[in-house]
Amino acid sequence: MSLDITPTTLLGQQIIQSYGDLRFRISDTVFERPILVFPGETVDWPVSSIEELGVENLAAVIEAEPPVDILLIGCGKGMSLIPPAIRDELKSAGIVIEPMDTGAACRTFNVLATEDRRVAAALIPVE
Numbered sequence: 001m002s003l004d005i006t007p008t009t010l011l012g013q014q015i016i017q018s019y020g021d022l023r024f025r026i027s028d029t030v031f032e033r034p035i036l037v038f039p040g041e042t043v044d045w046p047v048s049s050i051e052e053l054g055v056e057n058l059a060a061v062i063e064a065e066p067p068v069d070i071l072l073i074g075c076g077k078g079m080s081l082i083p084p085a086i087r088d089e090l091k092s093a094g095i096v097i098e099p100m101d102t103g104a105a106c107r108t109f110n111v112l113a114t115e116d117r118r119v120a121a122a123l124i125p126v127e
Contacts, residue, residue: 015027020126031044033045045060047124050075053082053122055085055090067094068119070096070112071097071098072120072121075099075100079101082099
């Protein structure tokens with residue numbers, strides 16, 4: 001089942017239009033893999049389960065320009081805790097991590113992005 005969650009957006013702003021069926025539709029482009037979504041672009045993310053999460057695969061978030069203030073982590077069907085070492089590393093870079101299920105991360109990203117917040121979402125697909 002795919003859920004449409006499209007809000008009104010500014011031209012060029014990435015928006016998550018739907019998620020589910022192991023894919024995402026971001027600004028009319030379909031991604032059938034894990035992704036990192038920033039307000040201005042969507043890129044592949046090599047993490048297919050939360051157990052694979054590490055600081056090294058969040059480098060694009062840490063190095064983003066403009067800087068990211070909030071990283072939403074869509075953990076899949078349910079929320080998972082993020083290891084303290086990862087949380088501390090991102091905190092030292094000025095980034096707050098908010099883990100949640102993937103659906104909640106998609107909806108929250110859209111709200112924060114339309115508020116012009118410096119947000120990114122690391123998303124693991126769900127069925």
